[in-house]
Every structure is written in C-alpha cells, then in structure tokens.
Amino acid sequence: MFGYRVAEFGDVDVMRWVELPDPVPGAGELLVRVHASGINFAETRMRAGTYSGQPLPFVMGMESAGVVEAVGPGVTEYKVGDRVFGRARGSHATHVLFEVLHTLPLPDSMDFVAGAAIPVGWLTAWHAVMTVARARPGERVLIEAIASSVGSAALQIAKWQNCWVAGTASRDDKCARALAAGADAAYNYKTDDLPTRVMADTGGHGIDVGLMTIGEETARALFDSMAYEGRIAMYGSTGGRQVCFSLNIGIRNLQLLAMSISSSARFVPESMPSFRKVALPLFASGRFKAVVDTVLPMSELNRAHAMVDSRTHFGKIVLVND
Numbered sequence: 001m002f003g004y005r006v007a008e009f010g011d012v013d014v015m016r017w018v019e020l021p022d023p024v025p026g027a028g029e030l031l032v033r034v035h036a037s038g039i040n041f042a043e044t045r046m047r048a049g050t051y052s053g054q055p056l057p058f059v060m061g062m063e064s065a066g067v068v069e070a071v072g073p074g075v076t077e078y079k080v081g082d083r084v085f086g087r088a089r090g091s092h093a094t095h096v097l098f099e100v101l102h103t104l105p106l107p108d109s110m111d112f113v114a115g116a117a118i119p120v121g122w123l124t125a126w127h128a129v130m131t132v133a134r135a136r137p138g139e140r141v142l143i144e145a146i147a148s149s150v151g152s153a154a155l156q157i158a159k160w161q162n163c164w165v166a167g168t169a170s171r172d173d174k175c176a177r178a179l180a181a182g183a184d185a186a187y188n189y190k191t192d193d194l195p196t197r198v199m200a201d202t203g204g205h206g207i208d209v210g211l212m213t214i215g216e217e218t219a220r221a222l223f224d225s226m227a228y229e230g231r232i233a234m235y236g237s238t239g240g241r242q243v244c245f246s247l248n249i250g251i252r253n254l255q256l257l258a259m260s261i262s263s264s265a266r267f268v269p270e271s272m273p274s275f276r277k278v279a280l281p282l283f284a285s286g287r288f289k290a291v292v293d294t295v296l297p298m299s300e301l302n303r304a305h306a307m308v309d310s311r312t313h314f315g316k317i318v319l320v321n322d
C-alpha cells in the first residue's frame with residue numbers, strides 16, 4: 001500500500017507519499033481500500049507538530065470511505081465488498097484499517113465523496129449538539145466557525161432539531177453562504193459586535209447553546225451572548241487555547257462543557273449508536289446532506305492543507321484516489 005507518511009513535523013513538504021507495509025486487520029478491524037478521504041483542521045496541526053500527543057512517524061488522514069477488502073478475526077458485522085465510511089487514522093492512503101466500533105455502512109444513495117465528508121465533522125457536531133449540549137426544539141443555537149466542516153454539519157443538525165440557529169465566520173461571503181444554507185442569522189466576528197447583534201436578534205434572550213471552536217479570540221463575545229442556563233460545548237481552539245472568563249457567569253448559570261470525541265467515554269456508547277440509528281437514515285433519505293466544498297485528487301494533499309490555512313472553504317475538502 002501507499003500513503004502520506006510524516007517522519008518529522010513541519011510544512012506541507014514533510015508529507016511524503018511512500019510505500020508502506022500492507023496492513024493486516026486484527027480482531028475487531030477491517031482492511032478498507034480508500035476511495036475518498038476528508039480533510040480536517042486538526043491534520044494541519046498534526047503535520048506542524050502543534051497537536052497535543054501526536055507521535056512520529058504517522059500516516060496522515062483521520063477519516064475515509066471505501067470498500068472492505070478483508071476482515072479481522074471475529075468480525076461479523078461487515079464482509080468483503082461492503083461499502084463503509086468512518087473515522088480511521090492513516091486514511092490519506094490507498095488502504096487503512098477501520099475499527100468496527102467506528103465504522104458505518106455507506107447508504108446506497110451516497111457516493112464515497114459524501115461518505116468521506118461526514119465522519120469527523122458530523123460525528124463531532126452530533127456529539128456536541130445532541131449528546132453534550134442536548135439542544136432542544138425552540139432553543140437558540142450559536143455555531144462558531146459555521147463554515148467549518150463541524151460547523152456546517154451542526155447547522156443542519158440544529159435546524160433538524162427545530163432550533164433557531166445562528167453562526168459566525170470571519171468573512172461576509174461565508175456568512176452569506178450560511179444564510180443560504182438555512183441559518184437564521186450569521187455574524188462576521190471580525191467586524192460585528194456579537195453580543196449586541198445576538199441580543200437584538202433574540203429579543204434580549206441570548207443563546208441557549210453555544211458551540212465554541214475558536215476559543216481565546218472570541219470567547220468573551222460568546223460568553224456575553226449567552227442566555228441564562230445556557231450551555232457551551234467547547235471543542236476547538238483555532239483562535240488560541242487560553243480562555244479567560246469572569247466567574248460572574250455563575251449569575252447566569254452558564255454550563256461550560258468541554259469535549260473531545262476521541263476521549264469521551266460517552267461517544268462510542270451514546271453518540272455512535274444514536275448517529276447510526278437516527279442520522280444515517282436522514283442521510284439516506286436526503287434530509288441531511290454532506291457539505292462538500294472541493295474534491296481534489298489524493299496527490300494534491302498539499303493544496304488541501306493550503307486551502308485549510310486560507311480559511312475560504314465552506315464544508316469539507318475531500319481527496320479521492322484514482
């Protein structure tokens with residue numbers, strides 16, 4: 001097999017397409033031929049060496065969609081030839097090992113590109129909105145970086161939950177795309193006074209569920225936009241990790257709910273089954289749609305990372321194997 005191996009942290013040229021040992025699936029694993037693989041913000045940090053706990057060497061990629069080529073001992077849920085998608089480290093490659101626990105069957109109505117665009121973004125959004133913050137119909141939800149792959153998924157999930165949904169972005173064109181995609185309001189956090197705009201748009205109520213992904217740069221504005229009893233799911237720090245807040249958030253009874261789908265004890269037992277049972281049929285029926293910004297050949301991984309850095313995409317950048 002071949003894949004993008006990183007042996008030292010650095011700029012895009014540390015990602016080298018090299019021949020690698022053919023993987024053999026162990027118990028609870030599948031060998032999958034990768035047809036398409038999604039790009040995530042975190043991968044640019046893994047490559048650069050600023051992602052906590054990333055060991056060297058490693059193969060790039062966190063998610064993909066493809067066809068099962070072999071199954072490990074004891075696997076009964078999938079067979080050779082099945083179309084699958086899911087989170088799998090080392091997915092920017094010709095082949096990757098999937099863990100059955102993190103594998104989903106790809107509905108017939110979906111192609112590999114759509115399948116590769118879903119796992120990390122949609123499962124993070126599902127975990128944040130449905131499991132952690134438990135958004136209820138009628139609540140006001142604010143999604144930071146709504147154009148990100150997590151954010152664009154959270155928009156569809158929160159709208160499906162019959163919430164009022166607003167989002168933020170650093171550019172007016174991304175705000176316009178969020179409104180066209182169904183958001184009730186969109187704010188440019190570089191130029192708008194967020195709390196003032198939010199309070200005006202919610203009749204002074206504020207935000208019930210905040211999805212914090214930028215962190216330091218915008219935390220104060222998010223706190224100041226929250227309603228009494230509001231919950232903030234915190235899952236990203238693209239704008240810095242050192243968040244400061246006044247303990248007077250207690251007066252409003254705000255709940256700060258930090259989360260990571262990689263280490264959450266609730267992700268596999270709660271979010272995976274509910275996503276499979278509830279969300280998967282909604283993809284199959286077309287109610288939920290993977291948001292794909294750009295499809296590139298696998299050979300253009302460097303360009304994909306440059307696109308993430310330029311912050312112009314809306315939804316997912318997907319790489320495809322020939």
Ligand SMILES: NC(=O)c1ccc[n+]([C@@H]2O[C@H](COP(=O)([O-])OP(=O)(O)OC[C@H]3O[C@@H](n4cnc5c(N)ncnc54)[C@H](OP(=O)(O)O)[C@@H]3O)[C@@H](O)[C@H]2O)c1
Nearest residue numbers: 040041124145148149150169170235236237238260261311
């Ligand atoms: N905790 C978890 O389990 C988990 C799982 C998956 C992802 N995440 C996190 O969720 C966030 C979104 O991930 P993603 O893969 O969906 O991202 P993405 O599609 O690559 O989008 C990231 C967006 O973040 C915004 N951003 C703000 N400050 C930035 C900066 N300094 N550099 C680059 N982008 C910046 C940009 O939108 P604007 O320019 O419009 O602000 C950018 O488009 C990330 O923080 C990621 O680490 C967390």
